[in-house]
Amino acid sequence: MSHHPKTWSLTTVAAVAAVVLVPAAALAEEPGLTYETVLTDLQDPWDMAFLPDGTMFYTEKCQGLSVMLPSGDVNALLGMADTDGYASTENDLFCEGQAGMNGVAVDPDFDDNRYVYVYSSSSLTAPGTNRVLRLTVNDDFSEVADRTDLVEDIPYKPEATDQPFGGPGAHNGGRIRFGPDGYLYVTTGDTHNAEVPQSPTLLGGKVLRIDRDGEAADGNEAAEGFDPRIYTYGHRNVQGITFHPDTGQPIVAEHGPWHSDEITALVAGGNGGWDPRPNVAGRGDCPDGYCGYEPEQMEAMEPAERAAYMPMTDTESFPDAMLPAWDNNGLSQGTSSAEFLAGEQWGDWEGRMVVGLMGIGFGGTPLGQRIDIIDIAEDGLSVNDVSEMPLPMGSGRFRSLVLGPDGSLYAAIDEGDIYRITPE
């Protein structure tokens, strides 16, 4: 190749230099971030829910429900079995593996009815189920009372099976959120039980949509023979749900099976396309009757090869399945929580969805503990852009992301911290 000397104008050189030297962040008007540790030394903090004045309810998986007041004081409200120091204790609430006290939500009309809701494993009926509890908070936030079990029969995995993460309590779902329609959405998991996700009556592997009394919401459009509380089915393990700020459409973040974490916009009556049953869709027998990690559940394998054999969304078997907007580039790293950023303080990130990833490094997949910023299309069927939030603090197992009333993003990590991330 011959060398052709060029004479570049000063302007051209300056332009090239500018492109090379100016950081992308400066061009994109992304906010700088600071953080503060709001609470530390918690035991597996799982979820938070805010009142407009900054009052923060939060759950710890094996402890129970507490509240942090705007003053910073913390009141321990509802303890689980074998806990001390709570204003009251419910001895049937227990934890095991991924199961325990998971999601928390406050009623949109909290000022009038003082209702707060939690999702927890319970031993009231053998071999244990997950329940959605409604509680009434007293005036000074020192106690809860009037426990009402709105949903009593969400499956729980009671025994270990021959699967990765195969201990009891696996694939337990657990996020609860009120939508802009005023209904409570409840996300559940398949409990490593192959029959659960496509079952019309078992409530695992579903997104439920109920009113504040636990009754099926209007417009769920569950097919004939389905439990009317079911909004969508055919899910694997949904731990994140949020709502598009413009359309109100629910969007879930779901764990993938050694491949394909998914972000999916939901439609009433929709099928997520997850079906880990043996002897269907070209698969044979599987360990303990569950094909969810096959064809090679304990060894490294190309994620794309796995996806072809055991798809997260099986569009051949279910041509009308809801399609994911994003599949984490075909990897599984533990998507757990989703939220939309609101307010102009977020700059170019205003209106973007944030997704927390806990990190699972298996078979050559990078660990991937992070918060992603996702520009999801308005129709929920694709993404325009995905980038990684430059964290002001260290990473961790990002279990819950919630936008606070102060406009900051609150992040809970399994390690025991709740952070407040604030844009500048």
Place this chain on the structure above:
Amino acid sequence: MKFLTTMAFALAMALPAFAMPAYAQDDTDLDMEAAATMYARSCAQCHGRTGRGMASFPSIAGKDADYLAERLEQYRAGETVGPNSPLMRPVAAKLSDDDIAQLAAFISASFE
């Protein structure tokens, strides 16, 4: 992590020699600070900063060094020990004998 490292190092130094795990005492010169770094890099993301476990990942606090070393050697050899073996085997595969001794000693001395 700096605090944890310092704390763990101080804790290790405070322990009398006869209290050190037999495995570590016999087989290796302990470098607790290096072991703390290795723990933070290879273990903490699943077992937690203080070894108490998170989600599906079990607690390793309170385990003695011989137990921990034996498990790590089993995983390194490709054996299946429990449902999280597919996650442990590739981690252990990268560890030398000395790494295992250091990690086992660090974990047993630091996390009760």
